Amino acid sequence: MSQAKTLTPQEYEQVFNYVATRKYAKRNELILKMGFKTGMRVSEIANLRLGDVVHKDGKVKGEIRLTGEMTKGGFPRTVFVPQALQQELQSYIDFKTDKNPKHPLFVTNGGRAFTPSVLTQHLFWLFRNAGIDGASSHTMRRQFITSLASKGIAIRVLASLAGHRNIQVTARYIDVNDDMKRNAVELA
Numbered sequence: 001m002s003q004a005k006t007l008t009p010q011e012y013e014q015v016f017n018y019v020a021t022r023k024y025a026k027r028n029e030l031i032l033k034m035g036f037k038t039g040m041r042v043s044e045i046a047n048l049r050l051g052d053v054v055h056k057d058g059k060v061k062g063e064i065r066l067t068g069e070m071t072k073g074g075f076p077r078t079v080f081v082p083q084a085l086q087q088e089l090q091s092y093i094d095f096k097t098d099k100n101p102k103h104p105l106f107v108t109n110g111g112r113a114f115t116p117s118v119l120t121q122h123l124f125w126l127f128r129n130a131g132i133d134g135a136s137s138h139t140m141r142r143q144f145i146t147s148l149a150s151k152g153i154a155i156r157v158l159a160s161l162a163g164h165r166n167i168q169v170t171a172r173y174i175d176v177n178d179d180m181k182r183n184a185v186e187l188a
Contacts (some may be wrong), residue, residue, distance in 0.1 A: 004138035006146050006175040011132050012036075018130035024109065028126060030092055031106055031119070035140025037085045039162050042123065042137035043116035044070055044079075051101025053089060058099070060090045066163075077163045145173040150180045 007015070019028045034045045047070045054060055064079040071077060081089070093099075104113035114122070120137045127135035145158050159170040 003172070003175070004136045004142045005132075005134035006143050006177075007132065007135065007139065011135075012143075015127060015130040015132055015135075019126060026092055026095075027106055030088060031123070032126070032140060033085055033088065035123075035137070036143055037082050038064075038079050039141050039144035040079055041072055041141060041163075042119050043072065045106070046114040046116045046119040048105040049101060050093070050096075050099065050103055050105050053105055054093055054101065056101075058093070060086045060093065062086060071163055073163065073165065075163065075165070080161070142173050142175065145170060146175045149174045150177075150183070 015032065016029060019025055019032065022028065031045060034040050034048075035042065044066055048064070052064055052066075060081070062081055062083075064081060066077050066079060068074045068076050106114055106119075108114055108118065108122075123137040123140075124135075127139065141162070145162055148158055148161070149155070155167045155170055158174075159165075159167045162170055162173070164170045
């Protein structure tokens with residue numbers, strides 16, 4: 001099975017430009033950003049409840065604690081939310097009328113919780129309709145890891161952020177590109 005595609009900067013912009021023109025733009029933008037900016041798996045995003053992301057006072061958390069039931073390997077982990085994404089999530093949550101902490105953070109067009117399978121298909125079609133072939137829900141996670149690797153973040157840190165227990169698994173996520181190689185030789 002081939003690896004999920006990582007996006008060029010132009011394709012990254014292309015998918016967000018497409019999403020901005022569609023119904024449920026803010027929801028879809030935030031789903032994408034949760035993957036691209038935190039490295040969360042699509043199943044983890046689908047299983048998020050409002051209470052996982054928001055403190056009792058309604059403020060967005062800087063760290064999301066995923067239980068073992070929410071993760072692929074069954075091990076709890078902490079997901080760190082960048083400041084800019086926290087602010088965008090806060091605007092989204094402030095706008096939501098449903099503030100029940102047990103309800104899903106993101107719901108389908110029909111108002112139901114996304115299942116991991118439905119969210120996977122939703123993301124596949126977002127990428128496809130944006131004109132990006134080969135991208136999938138796993139693209140976001142792979143992009144997150146590759147982007148941080150290209151900025152020199154140590155593989156042990158990447159593995160921890162991704163929830164991998166083995167750095168060899170993390171290494172398979174890193175897509176080496178010509179820019180990374182150019183930057184590397186400049187350091188020699």
